[in-house]
Amino acid sequence: MSSATGAKREAEPPMPTGRPxxxxxxxxxxxxxxxxxxxxxxxxxxxxxxxxxxxxxxxxxxxxxSSLPHLVVDTIAASMGNRDFAATDDPVADLRRVCVMLVESINADSLAAALDVHRQPEEELRTRYRQRIIEPPRKLLVDTLLRAKDAGLLRSRVAPTDLADLLIGGAIYRLAILHTPVDAAQIDAVIDEIVVAGPPAATVDGVQ
Amino acid sequence: MSSATGAKREAEPPMPTGRPxxxxxxxxxxxxxxxxxxxxxxxxxxxxxxxxxxxxxxxxxxxxxSSLPHLVVDTIAASMGNRDFAATDDPVADLRRVCVMLVESINADSLAAALDVHRQPEEELRTRYRQRIIEPPRKLLVDTLLRAKDAGLLRSRVAPTDLADLLIGGAIYRLAILHTPVDAAQIDAVIDEIVVAGPPAATVDGVQ
Missing domain, CATH: 1.10.10.60 (Homeodomain-like)
Structure with a gap:
């Protein structure tokens, strides 16, 4: 939440009096x-x-x-915690970190509120929710997959957007519907499969 | 719905009178x-x-x-249509058919009702929903993946249950949250990736 609501006030000095x-x-x-x-x-x-x-x-x-949709979307965003991400020059490591962050940002209570939003016909709510909650992490994941692809590190031939939807959808399904969240080993196994393997074990010095 | 509600009455002759x-x-x-x-x-x-x-x-x-949960779960099952499946001796072809059936059985209106069920704390409702709506197609998909694996046709090293959850979760996410359902070409691309490739083109008679 801090990053979303605090940005404008960062430069302001503390105000001991008045009504800040x-x-x-x-x-x-x-x-x-x-x-x-x-x-x-x-x-x-x-x-x-x-x-x-x-x-x-x-x-x-x-x-x-200014409206209930603003308030509700800010509430759900805050409940998901900080989703800022700083890319490095290692797209595969970034891919693991992005996936871990995504899994950590969705929790049962936020998801219950989010699933409720998806049932509402109100256009302003849906649009704001999509722009603020859905698209930023999805774009981050797609961009990271594209960086891995450009670096020749993506083994998977499935389109990066479709891969991102499988990963995000799988994580949501496991938490919201099956109530057995994805664990770190499962994230690793899936990422190991979609990225190019490291050098075969036999070629690494000293390791069989 | 017919398979669920009609099975017991199949052998009965038509009853022209009384209150059937x-x-x-x-x-x-x-x-x-x-x-x-x-x-x-x-x-x-x-x-x-x-x-x-x-x-x-x-x-x-x-x-x-006998209860509202029975009635609601039967209603959602009926809205998803027939999900019976007859396996063949070709697990890869079965895998495609199961995935197509899953995608076709989820539609926006059923999903809205289903997402609403997932928000309810009522234990009987959740249990019935899980037994009747969630587990049968999930088990079918896992079993089909295991048959492909046993036949040496599964390239993916991700556990079949985790693969199934990615596939189901991805399909639900695309329809319920992004509102852009998975299409047939996308199903094929994902399945081509998780199953063993056919013979390389060069080895097929007459085809480059």
């Missing part, structure tokens, strides 16, 4: 929305309840979030 | 439940509404389905 926008209030509001989403779902979410549970004034909430 | 259990009534009830699930979700489903929309008496509904 309070990150603690934002956090309380997002926590309240998350609890209400989990309990009642999107269609049962009321701004009055958000104000009551968070203790924030409705005017404060509306000043920060 | 009417498959048309069952179908009307399942259609009503499906429409209500889509509109209101599981938590908004009321047996009174099912009776009103379907025109069936509540006693009729309770005689056929």
């Amino acid at each position: 926008r309070d990150p603690e209030v934002e956090k309380r509001v997002l926590n309240a929305v998350f609890a209400l989403l989990t309990e009642k779902g999107y269609s049962g979410l009321r701004i009055d309840d958000v104000a009551r549970v968070s203790g924030a004034a409705k005017t404060t909430i509306y000043r920060r979030w | 259990r009417d498959p048309e009534v069952e179908k009307r009830v399942l259609n009503a439940v499906f429409a209500l699930l889509t509109e209101k979700g599981y938590s908004g489903l009321r047996i009174d509404d099912v009776a009103r929309v379907s025109g069936a008496a509540k006693t009729t509904i309770y005689r056929r389905w």
Whole structure:
């Protein structure tokens, strides 16, 4: 959440007096929305309840979030934690790190709220959710696969976008539907299969 | 649905009089439940509404389905159509057919109802849903992958259960979340990658 809501305020000095926008209030509001989403779902979410549970004034909430879709998508993004990623010059190592980050960013409670969003017909909500929650990690994964491909390190002949959808879909299915999250060994096994193998064991000095 | 609800009555002769259990009534009830699930979700489903929309008496509904979870899981199963599968002695061809069947059996409306079920805490519902909707096609796919493996036709070294979860999860993600269903060429590309290649083109008579 910090990266999403804190960027604009980084350069500001501490303000000992007056009424600065309070990150603690934002956090309380997002926590309240998350609890209400989990309990009642999107269609049962009321701004009055958000104000009551968070203790924030409705005017404060509306000043920060212009609509319920903004508020809900920010809430789900915050629940997924930091998804920033710094690429290195080793696309295969990056691929493992991206996959681990994706698996760690989805958790059962966030997914329940996310699955609820996917049932809603509201266009603004779907569009914001897609732009903010779905596309950035998906693009990161596709780009990393393309970097591996450009470096001649991708063994798989499946299109990188289709590979990314298999990986993301598999992780979501395992957590949200089967309730047995993917583990590190399973991530490694899948990545070992789609990237070019290292030198055969016999050619490595001193190792059979 | 026919295979699930009609099996017991196959041997019975037509009954011109009396009050036989009417498959048309069952179908009307399942259609009503499906429409209500889509509109209101599981938590908004009321047996009174099912009776009103379907025109069936509540006693009729309770005689056929002992609980709401039974009724809802039967409804979702019916919306997915026939998922019976007859294996042949060609596990690779079977693998393609199973994957095509899986992709065809999930559709946007069924998935919306299914995603709603996954949000419910009700244990009976989750258990029935898993036994009836999730596990049979998953087991079929795993078994087919194992048959290909036993025949020496599986190139992939990823565990068959993990492969199955990638394939199913990828298909669900593409339809339910990205709204761009997997197409036949994409299924073929993925299966070509996980199974052993046919003979190289140069060794086939008359073909370069």
